[in-house]
Amino acid sequence: MSTLYIKNMVCNRCILVVQNELDKIGLDVKDIKLGEVMLGKEPTPEEKAILAKVLIPLGFEIIDDKKSRIIEKIKNVIIEVVHYQENDNKTTLSDVLSDKLHHDYNYLSNLFSEVEGTTIEKYFIAQKIEKVKELLVYDELSLSEIAYRLNYSSVAYLSNQFKKVTGLTPSHFKQIREDRRKPLDEV
Structure with missing residues (x-):
């Protein structure tokens, strides 16, 4: 093998x-x-x-190289957690990463920052915001349901983080997306 x-x-x-x-x-x-x-x-x-x-x-x-493999594994675990797993309030990201990668979180965090020039936390937040955008575009869940699904403590916290990252509120983002879409017969 x-x-x-x-x-x-x-x-x-x-x-x-x-x-x-x-x-x-x-x-x-x-x-x-x-x-x-x-x-x-x-x-x-x-x-x-x-x-x-x-x-x-x-x-x-x-x-x-070993360092690049670890960085890629960190990214893949975060992507799995954000995009493919159901809500789990009991487990922290640091615990998940340490368990799955068999390394101390401080080592993983320092390595990630050194190689990527950003923190694991910022990468995690960026992934969560991308997932929020995706769910807003699908328009199947309320903002409250999205906040719950992605382990935000409140809708206000999600909205503040979304605005900090994108410069837009979730509702403004959704409105812009809807304004850009044309009916199929107008394309």
Whole structure:
């Protein structure tokens, strides 16, 4: 068994794209998830070079150094927590990261800040705000339901954080989005 670490795999569509490229090359994929591919055997240097060549134009990159792998894992855990898991008020992000990555949170935090030039907390907030935008555009949940789903203590706190990051209130963002959409018959 061999593990490849791939940068920028952030969604299920990314997994499908990478899976498709691995299949074309003929690599024996045992498991694939955000940022990681488990192969049945170690790829040859030629196979790795071919894979790198096809992944780069698609926005992906094979990660070889340990620090970059840890950073990518931090990002993928945060993306999973924000975009794919249900509300869990009992667990802090620092506990989740420490448990999943088997490192002390202070080490992870310092490494992330050093390499990315921002904090884990700011990255986490940016992901949450992107999720809020997505949910506002879908228009299926109230702001109160969105706040609950994303573990905000209140709608006011969500609104303040949203405005701080985007410069807009959630309702203004939603209004702008609606103003830009045209009915299909006007396109």
